[in-house]
Amino acid sequence: MAGALALDQHAFDTSPDPVGETVLARTRAISDGALRAKAHAIDEGHYPLEIMRDFARVGALSAHLKSAGGNFGLAIDAMRAGARQCGSTGFLMWCHGVFGLYLDHSENCGLADRMLPPHAAGETFGGTALSNPMKSFAGIEPMALKAGRVPGGYRVTGTLPWVSHIGRGQYCGAIAQVVDASGAPSHEIMFVLRCDEPVELRQCPVFSGMEGTSTWGLRLADVRIDDADLIADPAKPFIAKIRAAFILLQLGMGLGVTEGAIDSMLEVESVLGHVNQYLDNRPDEIAGELDELAGRVAKLAETPFETSTDYLIDVLDARAQASELSLRSTQSALLHQGARGYLMSAAPQRRVREAHFVAIVTPAIKHLRSEMTRLSKVAQPAGALT
Amino acid sequence: MNAGTAIPAVIEPTDGLGPWRRYICRVCGLIYDEAEGDVDSGIAPGTRFDDIPDDWECPICNVTKADFDPLVPRAAVSAPQAATPVSRTSGVVIVGAGTAGWGAAEAIRALDPATPITVVTACSGDVYYKPELSVALTRGATPSSLRRETGAQAAARLGVRLMKETVAVGLSPASGTLRTTRGTVRFSDLVLAQGARSAAPACLPAHLCWRVNDLAAWSGLHAALSCGPQRVAIVGAGMVGCELAEDLAGAGHDVTLIGIEELPLLAMLPRPAAERLAAGFSKIGVRFLGGRAVGKVERIDERLRLTLASGETVEADQIVAATGLATEPRLARSGGLAFDRGIVVDPKTMRTSAEHVYALGDCVTIGGAPCRFVEPIRGQAEAIANAILKRDHSGYAHRAPVIRLKTRSTPVVIEGAPSTAGEWRVLQDDADALVMEQWAGGARVARLAA
Numbered sequence: 001m002a003g004a005l006a007l008d009q010h011a012f013d014t015s016p017d018p019v020g021e022t023v024l025a026r027t028r029a030i031s032d033g034a035l036r037a038k039a040h041a042i043d044e045g046h047y048p049l050e051i052m053r054d055f056a057r058v059g060a061l062s063a064h065l066k067s068a069g070g071n072f073g074l075a076i077d078a079m080r081a082g083a084r085q086c087g088s089t090g091f092l093m094w095c096h097g098v099f100g101l102y103l104d105h106s107e108n109c110g111l112a113d114r115m116l117p118p119h120a121a122g123e124t125f126g127g128t129a130l131s132n133p134m135k136s137f138a139g140i141e142p143m144a145l146k147a148g149r150v151p152g153g154y155r156v157t158g159t160l161p162w163v164s165h166i167g168r169g170q171y172c173g174a175i176a177q178v179v180d181a182s183g184a185p186s187h188e189i190m191f192v193l194r195c196d197e198p199v200e201l202r203q204c205p206v207f208s209g210m211e212g213t214s215t216w217g218l219r220l221a222d223v224r225i226d227d228a229d230l231i232a233d234p235a236k237p238f239i240a241k242i243r244a245a246f247i248l249l250q251l252g253m254g255l256g257v258t259e260g261a262i263d264s265m266l267e268v269e270s271v272l273g274h275v276n277q278y279l280d281n282r283p284d285e286i287a288g289e290l291d292e293l294a295g296r297v298a299k300l301a302e303t304p305f306e307t308s309t310d311y312l313i314d315v316l317d318a319r320a321q322a323s324e325l326s327l328r329s330t331q332s333a334l335l336h337q338g339a340r341g342y343l344m345s346a347a348p349q350r351r352v353r354e355a356h357f358v359a360i361v362t363p364a365i366k367h368l369r370s371e372m373t374r375l376s377k378v379a380q381p382a383g384a385l386t
Numbered sequence: 387m388n389a390g391t392a393i394p395a396v397i398e399p400t401d402g403l404g405p406w407r408r409y410i411c412r413v414c415g416l417i418y419d420e421a422e423g424d425v426d427s428g429i430a431p432g433t434r435f436d437d438i439p440d441d442w443e444c445p446i447c448n449v450t451k452a453d454f455d456p457l458v459p460r461a462a463v464s465a466p467q468a469a470t471p472v473s474r475t476s477g478v479v480i481v482g483a484g485t486a487g488w489g490a491a492e493a494i495r496a497l498d499p500a501t502p503i504t505v506v507t508a509c510s511g512d513v514y515y516k517p518e519l520s521v522a523l524t525r526g527a528t529p530s531s532l533r534r535e536t537g538a539q540a541a542a543r544l545g546v547r548l549m550k551e552t553v554a555v556g557l558s559p560a561s562g563t564l565r566t567t568r569g570t571v572r573f574s575d576l577v578l579a580q581g582a583r584s585a586a587p588a589c590l591p592a593h594l595c596w597r598v599n600d601l602a603a604w605s606g607l608h609a610a611l612s613c614g615p616q617r618v619a620i621v622g623a624g625m626v627g628c629e630l631a632e633d634l635a636g637a638g639h640d641v642t643l644i645g646i647e648e649l650p651l652l653a654m655l656p657r658p659a660a661e662r663l664a665a666g667f668s669k670i671g672v673r674f675l676g677g678r679a680v681g682k683v684e685r686i687d688e689r690l691r692l693t694l695a696s697g698e699t700v701e702a703d704q705i706v707a708a709t710g711l712a713t714e715p716r717l718a719r720s721g722g723l724a725f726d727r728g729i730v731v732d733p734k735t736m737r738t739s740a741e742h743v744y745a746l747g748d749c750v751t752i753g754g755a756p757c758r759f760v761e762p763i764r765g766q767a768e769a770i771a772n773a774i775l776k777r778d779h780s781g782y783a784h785r786a787p788v789i790r791l792k793t794r795s796t797p798v799v800i801e802g803a804p805s806t807a808g809e810w811r812v813l814q815d816d817a818d819a820l821v822m823e824q825w826a827g828g829a830r831v832a833r834l835a836a
């Protein structure tokens with residue numbers, strides 16, 4: 001693979017880097033070089049594992065893990081650097097990073113010992129299928145996967161419509177609802193789903209973006225999951241613990257896509273500034289909002305496992321703001337660039353579609369808002385009129 | 387058609403004194419409308435304010451006529467068509483639709499019919515007088531009788547856009563944006579009127595204990611108490627706890643009032659006054675357990691059990707937590723606003739630490755202290771309206787409001803600003819009345835009558 005060869009020529013320095021400056025500088029070098037050059041090909045369907053491998057090698061995909069000091073701010077900044085050039089790759093960085101988060105906090109140490117080092121190093125790849133369970137826990141939709149207990153493990157059945165960053169030889173974190181013999185639900189389990197036979201990978205219809213994220217439909221018919229592959233049993237307390245961190249990490253996508261949009265606006269400032277001055281959402285305004293948001297995110301990233309409701313609302317608020325800002329800034333970048341930005345190969349129109357994804361990937365803006373409403377309500381004793 | 391109850395025709399004045407007038411209680415904001423009278427107190431519709439007997443009392447807070455001001459009618463404002471969307475990109479945004487939020491909207495409208503106003507509120511926006519909530523059960527009030535106007539009606543009357551059931555979650559003063567659970571709203575000026583929330587400790591969990599701080603919560607308690615006399619434990623013997631205790635007892639419930647101090651309201655009242663209050667309570671059958679802290683609350687079958695720190699237990703059907711209020715800091719902090727137990731405001735302009743952001747009502751602190759009463763709100767709203775519209779105005783002048791405890795068994799009135807350091811002197815203490823004065827630094831700072 002070309003990327004693997006290219007990697008060897010980089011001769012990466014692996015000296016200690018406590019504040020992450022080197023990690024970030026190297027991540028930016030890859031983003032602004034190889035990734036920028038491939039962004040259009042990725043938009044058309046190229047799955048950039050070679051870039052992901054490069055990112056892993058410089059520490060861009062593991063900064064938030066305990067082994068690297070649990071630096072969530074750095075992980076978000078690295079993702080931001082990737083998403084600035086290519087939103088799809090920013091999303092892949094999140095998928096990969098969040099799977100690492102699951103293993104890092106799992107009490108199944110044997111599983112983490114086996115899987116986490118090669119995952120963090122970019123020798124193996126995998127993502128996350130938690131969209132459905134996250135919405136299910138928020139009461140938005142029923143759980144898609146059901147599990148039954150068997151000796152030494154579970155048997156899982158169900159279908160998930162789309163899961164990214166998977167393929168044969170890859171894996172993802174998933175959650176199933178355990179039902180007893182009578183069909184009554186008891187609790188949920190979280191496990192590593194290995195995307196090999198007999199798990200069926202089904203071709204997805206063509207999406208308007210994210211085509212290079214290796215997104216598949218998953219069908220499981222009585223697939224055996226060994227106890228050794230359990231991340232958490234029961235899953236709910238585990239999810240409660242990592243939920244804020246899971247959402248916080250996504251901020252890298254929204255911040256990066258917005259930053260890319262500002263780049264596109266500034267790119268044409270010298271030639272089109274005399275007419276672009278009449279547009280709303282000018283680069284300086286967007287940059288002001290972006291800085292303010294990024295500052296709040298950096299602060300939140302210092303305590304990703306805080307459990308207070310206020311903290312969670314702060315994270316959800318930042319995530320929603322990042323979605324809205326991505327939508328507004330990418331739209332504006334397209335208007336700033338005009339026809340040149342509207343070319344199929346141009347970044348501004350691609351970013352509009354990337355921003356749409358930032359806004360609809362779980363938690364979508366609407367889910368964030370309904371969740372913030374729920375969290376803001378003061379409970380009342382039962383039997384009350386509501 | 388059914389022959390239902392006849393709706394009384396609106397009486398027109400025939401006394402030659404002009405149209406009916408309205409008067410507002412400075413203390414609690416109740417409005418006496420001459421057309422409607424105060425039937426519950428025997429004042430017939432069509433009674434001029436001047437003709438009301440001098441011993442008539444405000445039906446909510448028991449003050450007399452002297453504490454009422456004429457309600458100056460405000461210039462009629464033509465409301466924009468309901469279908470006309472108000473611009474999202476400018477105008478005043480108000481967070482909260484309590485007395486303070488609606489009060490700010492009214493004050494701005496009174497000065498300017500055109501400024502776009504958006505009210506963002508987590509509740510329904512329905513208009514009610516919160517002081518009534520602690521005297522309502524005895525009077526047989528219902529949620530609908532307490533609701534004076536729906537949010538939609540108030541919005542139409544004032545020509546404002548109401549975003550109800552919408553929570554403000556974040557704000558950025560620099561970009562003039564307020565983030566809400568129904569989208570981001572832009573403002574040229576922002577008014578925070580978010581009130582304060584129950585500050586009940588974790589041992590009084592919200593799913594087991596009522597907090598009577600808004601109409602929705604009161605309605606829940608009202609429904610829970612509707613099936614006949616019940617045992618109610620009220621935790622916290624401050625103003626709200628004391629008033630609710632009397633109100634619930636008056637409505638036929640078996641009430642236990644639990645206070646951390648040995649007498650009710652001892653944190654605010656001098657001992658002789660608190661003793662009078664306690665004596666009044668025992669006369670009306672409220673059991674007062676003083677000097678007790680609550681340890682935990684559990685549900686045991688259909689009952690609740692309160693275990694006190696002393697180990698004693700109290701069984702109840704309903705528990706009310708009345709342990710005080712606190713301003714929720716998250717929203718203000720998200721915008722980097724100075725916060726010290728409440729949103730810090732300039733005492734004259736009511737401006738927060740950020741330009742174009744104002745605050746009033748229960749959510750603010752002035753000089754480091756909150757002042758959670760109705761009376762200051764009107765003046766605060768006027769100062770904000772004038773500041774926003776850049777009119778010449780002397781600003782808000784804060785002074786301690788007259789405090790009236792609406793307990794009919796022992797009404798208590800405090801004027802001035804009692805301090806923890808001052809010395810109370812008894813002027814009169816007999817079967818008729820207790821009158822005391824507090825002196826600090828050689829000056830009289832407060833006067834109390836009970």
Ligand SMILES: Cc1cc2nc3c(=O)[nH]c(=O)nc-3n(C[C@H](O)[C@H](O)[C@H](O)COP(=O)(O)OP(=O)(O)OC[C@H]3O[C@@H](n4cnc5c(N)ncnc54)[C@H](O)[C@@H]3O)c2cc1C
Nearest residue numbers: 128129130131132141162163164207210215360361362364
């Ligand atoms: C390109 C792409 C890649 C993605 N990659 C991933 C990934 O890697 N991992 C992942 O977990 N997710 C992934 N997703 C899913 C994504 O995160 C969102 O969950 C998805 O877009 C659906 O969100 P929505 O806003 O459409 O859901 P909503 O509009 O909230 O729809 C609600 C959901 O509830 C269901 N529903 C509602 N009522 C009922 C009912 N009564 N019974 C049954 N179902 C009901 C609907 O079918 C719908 O799925 C991906 C999506 C896309 C488009």
Ligand SMILES: Cc1cc2nc3c(=O)[nH]c(=O)nc-3n(C[C@H](O)[C@H](O)[C@H](O)COP(=O)(O)OP(=O)(O)OC[C@H]3O[C@@H](n4cnc5c(N)ncnc54)[C@H](O)[C@@H]3O)c2cc1C
Nearest residue numbers: 482483484485486508509516517554581747748758759760
């Ligand atoms: C039982 C009781 C009896 C009282 N009796 C008296 C009395 O006799 N005399 C007296 O002077 N005072 C009395 N008070 C105090 C008085 O009622 C209050 O000081 C006054 O009502 C406060 O009004 P406010 O508008 O500031 O707050 P609130 O009425 O609490 O209004 C706050 C508003 O903000 C909204 N809100 C909060 N957070 C958000 C958010 N994040 N986003 C959007 N909206 C939000 C709420 O939904 C609500 O609409 C009493 C209080 C109580 C509880």
